[in-house]
Amino acid sequence: MKLNDWFDRGLTYGQYVEGMTVNKEEMESIFDKFTLDEEKVGFLKGRQLRVIVLTEDWCGDALLNNPILMKIADAADMDVRFILRDQNLELMDQYLTNGTARSIPIFIFIDQKGEEVAVWGPRAVALQEMVDRVKATLPPADAHDFKEKQAGAFKQLRESYVKDSSLWDIVSESILEKVKERVL
Template structure:
């Protein structure tokens, strides 16, 4: 299926948010709390007239989607870019074309397409700063065979989710990463 067909199949932001069962409140908190900085708005001017649209491969349970999706929606509003959400777990045919490191179905993945339906840029699943933070936190975990591993892993991910909701510097790290990807591919 062509990317433009995947876009057409996707949910609008309103449909996606209305159907969310997990992380809805947290995502809305980030969406409402985030404002693009003047420098970010200025950088976006380079792609404001590019006629791009975005396909978001996502699931509502994903902590990375919780922080990244609302930042993308703010960017999209700034440049009048239409965004559609495609649920990963029921659309593996598309997901498997955008594996992280060729093996992982990590999400979210943002696929930016032009008016002809051609892929112009791909972003995800994390901004470099968030990846560093996640790796730093994972490094504190015991060996996977340790009986406490699962409990401690849950605690790490819970803590990351809480940090994602309150640390505006992370929100801007995400925005800058997305913007840099868009501008680099214009």
């Protein structure tokens, strides 16, 4: 299937949000509070780009990144469609992280012909470094308290995603830089 076909079968943002069963409140909170400097998206205006988002509502990175993308899309007048990863592995497997991981979200920017322009995800580099630092503090996977410590670390990360607005700026800058390097 071609990217235009995937786009056509995707959910609108409203449909995606309506179907969410987890992280909905947190994601909407970020969307409501994040303020984008619209001058930064000026290079996107008139380019008629569209975005396919591979995502799932249970994903902590999606709860952070998806509302930031939507603010960018709103400011740049880009249409966005959401594809659920777990139901669409055929597409997901074309966008594996490091060639092996089905990490999400993945943002696939396409032109009107359905040609890929840029791909971003699943995290901004600075956030990946933050996650790596947190993971480095965990005990070995076979330790008796690994699951407990891992759950606590993920909870802490999730809370920072929702409350730390500086992370929102990092994500928006990362997305815009990636697209800018491919369209200019």
